């Protein structure tokens with residue numbers, strides 16, 4: 001039996017939802033309805049320093065206002081930290097991760113003095129074992145980074161299926177280029193897990209067959225495809241969608257103070273108007 005079409009909307013409760021989120025949520029929901037499948041909601045709240053319960057409550061209210069329904073219980077990533085930890089340990093035992101003691105500031109300095117790579121494509125290296133032992137004994141915090149070389153050697157060439165399109169029109173069978181992410185952090189020094197690992201595991205655990213999300217996450221897919229191979233998880237089909245842009249031609253983003261759904265609702269805009277405006 002093939003798995004039923006299952007997709008998800010996975011917001012982080014770090015602010016109020018805006019039009020861009022509504023577009024993602026509605027696109028995923030409509031696709032599930034058209035396929036007679038399931039549409040899940042997942043709260044991506046691993047970053048306790050930025051997530052707020054009030055934003056999570058607002059997410060439920062905004063989605064209900066949009067006319068969306070979702071299955072209970074909702075998966076909240078903060079309730080599954082030990083599962084992520086177990087996956088990190090599995091990868092570390094296989095020599096696919098190394099401890100990185102550098103702070104973001106130190107990495108920025110290293111990049112500035114040897115100008116190749118960026119913060120997002122950083123390739124580090126493990127410390128010599130005596131130094132590492134010393135810093136561990138001193139109780140210094142560290143992040144777990146994926147050793148891209150070891151991971152690529154183990155996984156070999158990979159592909160994924162794109163039914164939407166990436167930012168440059170990429171579609172169809174796409175060769176995965178995990179090197180776009182460098183030696184990606186899988187466990188942050190502060191919260192013990194990081195975005196790519198939590199998302200990859202959760203999509204598999206929740207039986208997600210179709211990942212529907214904005215094309216800003218297209219590059220993330222290349223990294224997540226590699227993690228699927230390393231963790232022996234199934235690969236969903238991807239449908240990246242265009243990003244909504246505001247009247248100024250720029251994409252909606254929390255940091256630009258895009259009008260929130262709550263503000264639109266207060267101003268008397270209806271979900272039907274919003275759908276029409278988005279071409280949905």
Ligand code: GLU
Nearest residue numbers: 010011012044199213217
């Ligand atoms: N939580 C992520 C965000 O808010 C989305 C993750 C995903 O769709 O894979 O952007």
